[in-house]
Amino acid sequence: MNFPLILFVLLVVTGIVWLVDLLWFKKQRGKSDKDPWWVEYGASFFPVILVVFVLRSFIVEPFRIPSDSMVPTLLNGDFILVNKYTYGVRLPIINKKVLAINEPQRGDVMVFRFPEDPSQDYIKRVIGLPGDTVAYQDKRLTINGKEIPVEARDDYLHPERLYYSAQFEENLGGVTHRMLNDRDAPAYVPDASRFPGRDKCKYNTAGVICQVPEGHYFVMGDNRDNSRDSRAWGFVPEENIVGKAFFIWLNFSDWSRVGSFK
Known part of the structure; x- marks a missing residue:
């Protein structure tokens, strides 16, 4: 299993969801409207995956x-x-x-x-x-x-x-x-x-x-x-x-x- 590749794909997917919502869908929703589930999950996971990806790719990585x-x-x-x-x-x-x-x-x-x-x-x-x-x-x-x-x-x-x-x-x-x-x-x-x-x-x-x-x-x-x-x-x-x-x-x-x- 190529974990770095999987992590990169997740980073790209959640990043696209977060960016598209920020630039487009968020403007179409009312202030009181609840975020759709795909936006809620994408926006919440993106910064976490980004931090893990940067740390694991450039700073330190765990091994067993x-x-x-x-x-x-x-x-x-x-x-x-x-x-x-x-x-x-x-x-x-x-x-x-x-x-x-x-x-x-x-x-x-x-x-x-x-x-x-x-x-x-x-x-x-x-x-x-x-x-x-x-x-x-x-x-x-x-x-x-x-x-x-x-x-x-x-x-x-x-x-x-x-x-x-x-x-x-x-x-x-x-x-x-x-x-x-x-x-x-x-x-x-x-x-x-x-x-x-x-x-x-x-x-x-x-x-x-x-x-x-x-x-x-x-x-x-x-x-x-x-x-x-x-x-x-x-x-x-x-x-x-x-x-x-x-x-x-x-x-x-x-x-x-x-x-x-x-």
């Missing part, structure tokens, strides 16, 4: 985390807010950038339209910028020949599945965050697609090495062995970017998570 790919940073069931303008102002519906502000940086948690199906929104961490060489070999991350530092932390217990993953603190471009590896999971990528730019990636038994094309980004989930990401389906084009995640505003299962991510 639907999977475990970003554990332990974000959990399945977290409701988050996404900054829509930090990477530039984009026209709604067509997602075309009209005003450049900032570019994604390594370590950002970014929402984007899934390259294989743009009707779906995905969320991952930005690992590689345009022009970077990203190597993920034997579960160690290297960018432009420099290994990204990690420090071991206590193993992470997955509460839903009752098993442990090795947990590390990773410093990525000055952004410190935690990520998981499963000891028994293979290092190689078992399900790589034939994505655009696949010739820029080399796959082996240890993992993958990719040269990030201009205008694209390499992203990965923090739950490294339980995330299908750029290792499998390729790069995120700049035009697919939605915004930067920055805040958990709700989790029905754990209220202590509210505000725990930024």
Whole structure:
């Protein structure tokens, strides 16, 4: 379901009703006449839909985390807010950038339209910028020949599945965050697609090495062995970017998570 398009259509319809009534029908009615139902509903819903449309399109948009790919940073069931303008102002519906502000940086948690199906929104961490060489070999991350530092932390217990993953603190471009590896999971990528730019990636038994094309980004989930990401389906084009995640505003299962991510 294309919610932004539905919202835009409702905005146009209610706006036309409000404007036509203001310029024409209202002048034909007497002062004591009651507004017809279609005018009453159109006029009352128009300003509400307008505010929601502007906020959601240009300022901030809510999302729900639907999977475990970003554990332990974000959990399945977290409701988050996404900054829509930090990477530039984009026209709604067509997602075309009209005003450049900032570019994604390594370590950002970014929402984007899934390259294989743009009707779906995905969320991952930005690992590689345009022009970077990203190597993920034997579960160690290297960018432009420099290994990204990690420090071991206590193993992470997955509460839903009752098993442990090795947990590390990773410093990525000055952004410190935690990520998981499963000891028994293979290092190689078992399900790589034939994505655009696949010739820029080399796959082996240890993992993958990719040269990030201009205008694209390499992203990965923090739950490294339980995330299908750029290792499998390729790069995120700049035009697919939605915004930067920055805040958990709700989790029905754990209220202590509210505000725990930024």
